[in-house]
């Protein structure tokens with residue numbers, strides 16, 4: 001995960017001190033891009049231990065269209081607790097926009113189903129996008145979407161190399177990125193989503209490209225970031241997905257197995273609310 005450590009180092013060296021909504025203060029840069037070849041291993045940060053269980057459950061929860069934290073709580077995932085109201089609701093956040101984007105006529109659009117259908121039937125399309133940034137709904141959300149917009153791309157099979165299947169890549173635009181806490185989750189989550197999409201659409205995996213707007217390290221994460229930068233990255237683990245699953249909405253927690261993950265110890269940090 002050299003790419004991640006390079007981002008962290010870049011912001012430590014070039015970031016400007018900037019005030020932020022939470023009152024914590026950050027070191028921040030605007031505009032940055034990372035690329036992960038999913039064939040080289042599963043991009044899980046190895047310089048601290050990551051809680052994969054939270055990442056998988058959160059992604060299954062997004063894909064189910066749910067916006068209440070009950071499912072997460074029932075599965076021991078607490079990362080959204082601070083933002084939910086007394087009934088556990090977050091407003092029309094990711095799950096709602098991905099699966100039920102509201103239309104002016106009262107109907108809804110399932111963006112994820114549209115992506116699967118387009119990948120299967122028209123893989124050369126340049127319109128395979130999902131937006132969580134619904135301008136009309138943003139002020140009803142507990143937190144406006146940070147991972148706001150993503151696009152899929154299918155590279156044709158190179159027959160001269162004996163390839164028979166196209167290669168699926170995904171690019172995410174993340175408008176705001178908490179480099180120490182949020183970004184390792186976001187990388188793993190979109191890498192996994194890309195692998196799941198590739199499996200159900202019978203494609204090989206290509207790259208995950210992660211593009212940032214405001215990429216920041218909170219001032220109360222600077223020591224933790226230094227500690228991480230002092231550690232040597234280790235070989236990437238491998239993600240195994242149950243090959244029987246052919247429907248993007250049918251994945252269960254048990255369908256995922258991470259092999260050979262050997263991270264440095266966990267590093268604690270407070271989340272800015």
Ligand SMILES: Nc1nc(=O)c2c([nH]1)NC[C@@H]1CN(c3ccc(C(=O)N[C@@H](CCC(=O)O)C(=O)O)cc3)CN21
Nearest residue numbers: 051054079080143178181182183185267269271272273
């Ligand atoms: N400031 C901030 N950073 C974020 O990354 C973030 C938000 N707010 N608000 C909404 C979601 C929630 N996300 C979160 C929230 C908490 C952790 C966190 O505390 N992670 C710890 C514990 C992991 C666990 O319990 O599973 C970590 O060490 O990674 C991570 C992502 C990502 N988002």
Ligand SMILES: O=c1ccn([C@H]2C[C@H](O)[C@@H](COP(=O)(O)O)O2)c(=O)[nH]1
Nearest residue numbers: 021144146147176177178182183186
């Ligand atoms: O998936 C996520 C969700 C949130 N974040 C971070 C980015 C910011 O530090 C905060 C959101 O605050 P805003 O003032 O709305 O930008 O949460 C993340 O990194 N990844």
